[in-house]
Amino acid sequence: MGKKYLESVKLIDKNTLYTPAEALELSVKTSKAKFDETIECHVRLGVDPRHADQQVRGAVVLPHGTGKSLRVLVFARGEKAKEAEAAGADFVGADELVQKIQGENWFDYDVVVATPDMMGVVGRLGRVLGPKGLMPNPKSGTVTFDVAKAISEIKAGKVEYRLDKNAIIHCSIGKASFGAEKLVENFHTLMEAIIKAKPAAAKGQYVKSVSVASTMGPGAKINPVKVLEG
CATH class of the missing domain: 3.30.190.20 (Ribosomal protein L1/L10, rRNA-binding domain)
Incomplete structure (x- = not known):
């Protein structure tokens, strides 16, 4: 000591x-x-x-x-991806992000948000994100179509x-x-x-x-x- x-x-x-x-x-x-x-x-x-x-x-x-600035990764497509980008998400994407995480062991983010329709894709990352506590979950508000609200709340603390x-x-x-x-x-x-x-x-x-x-x-x-x- x-x-x-x-x-x-x-x-x-x-x-x-x-x-x-x-x-x-x-x-x-x-x-x-x-x-x-x-x-x-x-x-x-x-x-x-x-x-x-x-x-x-x-x-x-x-x-x-x-007191910490969190980096937010969002799994979304189409209009929801645009909403996420406008709301200040640090990373936005779909299958290409799954490949990056699996292939490059990429973890330069603190919170992962996903729209419900993307959970089939994100589910492939369960063994990778789960142990790190990064898997999106409805109870924590990180599986939602209201990505702008989710990002705003995460950035607010x-x-x-x-x-x-x-x-x-x-x-x-x-x-x-x-x-x-x-x-x-x-x-x-x-x-x-x-x-x-x-x-x-x-x-x-x-x-x-x-x-x-x-x-x-x-x-x-x-x-x-x-x-x-x-």
Whole structure:
């Protein structure tokens, strides 16, 4: 562990459950890298991801964005391709993009959007895009005929959240340079979306634990009862 990390650890009490505002203030304070660190939120849910009816997945536009400029690739043809280009998509195409991805192992993009009629084509990339979390999905709003809206939201700071195999959601909520106040607003927006997405099959305590941390810093635990409070 580096000297800066060890100094940061001293600022956070591992046995304390903080309010979101306190935890995010600490995340900003313990962000000591020379670059603008990303603030990550980690939420453990009381669901079993092995069951299809207990999956939690969706997307939400953070009020202050993520601080990252995302490159959007759109699979579309005809008028929808023109709409995507006009809306600011970084790459637009159809079969030729599939060939480029398969043949050149090309991944110079962050989000993939597709019109529903293109999913037969995009489906051939499932084994390639799936493991990287890039496969378009209706639940995250990336399979849609309204490509202009999808691109606009992604560019404005839309983030996707989904469970991993350990029933934990890992999601970026901004940069340390945002300051605690903006990060708190982004945090609340994300948590509201996750709570609304609670599966009907989920029993018992839904939000088990929540923590936030900068890219290189230690985590601060948030009291699950306080997730929608200041």
